Amino acid sequence: xxxxxxxxxxxxxxxxxxxxxxxxxxxxxxxxxxxxxxxxxxxxxxxxxxxxxxxxxxxxxxxxxxxxxxxxxxxxxxxxxxxxxxxxxxxxxxxxxxxxxxxxxxxxxxxxxxxxxxxxxxxxxxxxxxxxxxxxxxxxxxxxxxxxxxxxxxxxxxxxx
Amino acid sequence: xxxxxxxxxxxxxxxxxxxxxxxxxxxxxxxxxxxxxxxxxxxxxxxxxxxxxxxxxxxxxxxxxxxxxxxxxxxxxxxxxxxxxxxxxxxxxxxxxxxxxxxxxxxxxxxxxxxxxxxxxxxxxxxxxxxxxxxxxxxxxxxxxxxxxxxxxxxxxxxxxxxxxxxxxxxxxxxxxxxxxxxxxxxxxxxxxxxxxxxxxxxxxxxxxxxxxxxxxxxxxxxxxxxxxxxxxxxxxxxxxxxxxxxxxxxxxxxxxxxxxxxxxxxxxxxxxxxxxxxxxxxxxxxxxxxxxxxxxxxxxxxxxxxxxxxxxxxxxxxxxxxxxxxxx
Numbered sequence: 001x002x003x004x005x006x007x008x009x010x011x012x013x014x015x016x017x018x019x020x021x022x023x024x025x026x027x028x029x030x031x032x033x034x035x036x037x038x039x040x041x042x043x044x045x046x047x048x049x050x051x052x053x054x055x056x057x058x059x060x061x062x063x064x065x066x067x068x069x070x071x072x073x074x075x076x077x078x079x080x081x082x083x084x085x086x087x088x089x090x091x092x093x094x095x096x097x098x099x100x101x102x103x104x105x106x107x108x109x110x111x112x113x114x115x116x117x118x119x120x121x122x123x124x125x126x127x128x129x130x131x132x133x134x135x136x137x138x139x140x141x142x143x144x145x146x147x148x149x150x151x152x153x154x155x156x157x158x159x160x161x
Numbered sequence: 162x163x164x165x166x167x168x169x170x171x172x173x174x175x176x177x178x179x180x181x182x183x184x185x186x187x188x189x190x191x192x193x194x195x196x197x198x199x200x201x202x203x204x205x206x207x208x209x210x211x212x213x214x215x216x217x218x219x220x221x222x223x224x225x226x227x228x229x230x231x232x233x234x235x236x237x238x239x240x241x242x243x244x245x246x247x248x249x250x251x252x253x254x255x256x257x258x259x260x261x262x263x264x265x266x267x268x269x270x271x272x273x274x275x276x277x278x279x280x281x282x283x284x285x286x287x288x289x290x291x292x293x294x295x296x297x298x299x300x301x302x303x304x305x306x307x308x309x310x311x312x313x314x315x316x317x318x319x320x321x322x323x324x325x326x327x328x329x330x331x332x333x334x335x336x337x338x339x340x341x342x343x344x345x346x347x348x349x350x351x352x353x354x355x356x357x358x359x360x361x362x363x364x365x366x367x368x369x370x371x372x373x374x375x376x377x378x379x380x381x382x383x384x385x386x387x388x389x390x391x392x393x394x395x396x397x398x399x400x401x402x403x404x405x406x407x408x409x410x411x412x413x414x415x416x417x418x419x420x421x422x423x424x425x426x427x428x429x430x431x432x433x434x435x436x437x438x439x440x441x442x443x444x445x446x447x448x449x450x451x452x453x454x455x456x457x458x459x460x461x462x463x464x465x466x467x468x469x470x471x472x473x474x475x476x477x478x479x480x481x482x483x484x485x486x487x488x489x490x
Contacts, residue, residue, distance in 0.1 A: 007189065008189055009391060011189075012387065015184060015185065019176045019180075019184065020174070020175055020176050022176075023174065023175070023180070024171055027174055037176075037177070037180045037183075040176060040184070041180065041183055041184055041187075044184045044187055048187055048188075048189050048190065051189075099170070100167045101167070101170040101171070101174075104167060115167075116171070119164045119168065120167070120168055158163060158164060158167070
């Protein structure tokens, strides 16, 4: 297999190309900006430490996405243990959301990331399945349930057109 | 509201500059130690390389020698084949498997052969060997000759390279001019390693092309410098791996033949039958007996000067004793 980038090169490449992607995913999966920033930084530290070789930029991107989601999960677990009170009502649950971003963030983790990867990053269900380690059909059902949930929450729904 | 609003909203999420600065300042885990590390590693690598190269040479010779001795011990003087008549037949039966079949397929085979040869006519044989090597387009990699106690006990160790497709013919022809006492032909399949090297070359060449493509479009100076650094690493790797492929090609195209040539005074024809063995042992013993008398005579004659002096001393002593006895009477 071809080695596209590795170590410090992979870091520089990822920093230029994918910092925003990592930050956006982090923001989708954490409670606040400061946590998202912490996670983003941790992802890059992980990248440096792993010294992993990547076949192409897609390989690198997929790795970053997976690591970001995992680190966010760790972060949320930790912060829910540390600050129970703060996390009771993180997303104004119950009210009709005017902010589409808040609505997406309020979705269960799987739906949320599938929606982000499909609608923003343009991945197909099959590709998302590969990144998140799930079957294509599972991803399709996450997407449709996510869409349904958003339609209920948002004025005008969340349609493909 | 639809997905376009979502895309717009996400577009607005941009990592803050402060975070970018923090990430950019990140260093690889052991970065600070690198300079010292590098020197130490480089020195260690050089040392290891020298040691390996040296042990390779020494080990190679030692290995060849020990094998040869083993063959000698095993065969002794008793298990000599005469190649002129039946030796050639027995050689074609011996395990030279893989030589002809391997060259037919696309597999990458490295062939090596080790031969122990005994010859009565050392000089003629050595001339013959050199001639055959030249004839088949091979070359001598290393050659050592020893001369033990007398002129009829010379020994030569040669490492010869012969074009792989002519290896069998070369061995057969050596068997015609000398007596092959042991023969080992080994085939080592390096197809996997070879394919690995080939695909790495392809991959590196593709990467080089890609980098050159990006370099043409690069705008900022830092990009250009970074790309060029990467490019020089890729090119260095490419050179290294290409050299490896060349080495493989050389090993495949030319078979290594190790020759252990021993000069003997006679080569005994014998076979595995009872009388064949009796004949062989009897011949050996008669030869040894003859040799004993021959050696004895030679030693006796060679010792003449001492014997004459000793005889003279003995005569003087006897004369004195006789005179003393006469006086007593």
